[in-house]
Amino acid sequence: MIETEARTLLRGASLRVTRPRVAVLSAVHEAPHADVSTLLTLVRTRIGAVSTQAVYDVLKTLVDAGLARRIDLPNSPARYEGQTWDDHQHVVCRSCGTIADVDAPQAAPRLDTQRNHGFTIDHVEVTYWGLCPVCRTERDQRDPESVH
Numbered sequence: 001m002i003e004t005e006a007r008t009l010l011r012g013a014s015l016r017v018t019r020p021r022v023a024v025l026s027a028v029h030e031a032p033h034a035d036v037s038t039l040l041t042l043v044r045t046r047i048g049a050v051s052t053q054a055v056y057d058v059l060k061t062l063v064d065a066g067l068a069r070r071i072d073l074p075n076s077p078a079r080y081e082g083q084t085w086d087d088h089q090h091v092v093c094r095s096c097g098t099i100a101d102v103d104a105p106q107a108a109p110r111l112d113t114q115r116n117h118g119f120t121i122d123h124v125e126v127t128y129w130g131l132c133p134v135c136r137t138e139r140d141q142r143d144p145e146s147v148h
Contacts, residue, residue, distance in 0.1 A: 001029035001082065013065040023047045024058040028068050029082035033090075033099040039080065071099070073127065091128040095135035102128060 006025040010017045020043065027042040028034065034042075040055050059080055062068035071079040071090065076097055087104040104126070131139065 001026045009067055013067055015061065015065055015067075019047050020050055020054050020058050021061070023050070024055055025062060025067060025082065028059075028062070028080045032081040032101075033071065033079045034081075035077040035079055037077075073097075073099075089126045089128065091130065093132035093135055094129055095131055095139075098132045098134075100132075 003022050003026060006022045006029075007017050009025060010021055015021065023043040023046040024039060026046065027039045031038055031042060036052070036055060036059070039059070040050070040052055043050055043055055059068060059070070063070045063080075067083050069081050069083055071081065073079070073092060079099060088101045089104050091100050091102050092098070
């Protein structure tokens with residue numbers, strides 16, 4: 001994402017345009033599914049010195065404004081991606097933690113009113129789990145009997 005696009009998105013969300021915000025928003029689009037450590041490195045490459053807390057603060061602002069998405073997975077630091085306004089889900093490798101986008105099913109599952117416990121459902125997230133091709137190949141080489 002080029003800086004002019006980031007500036008336009010920030011203004012469109014009624015956010016003040018600052019160097020850290022532009023750099024973080026550009027970084028989450030450049031490195032989807034990145035953790036804060038990776039994003040911090042990218043941001044520092046772009047604008048020099050910036051605190052870790054500043055990056056966390058900007059990420060929270062971007063998520064709250066709907067410009068970025070936070071991905072929380074078990075046993076993993078939070079990951080971030082730029083908002084693409086599509087309804088994609090994620091597939092995660094159980095071994096190495098690699099994350100990839102997958103298209104969401106055409107019709108999102110809906111809970112009937114008897115089973116939603118009184119909640120108003122506004123978002124459905126599905127995460128697919130498995131082994132990526134690299135980890136599957138490594139497993140198959142270690143244990144040929146596990147090949148299905």
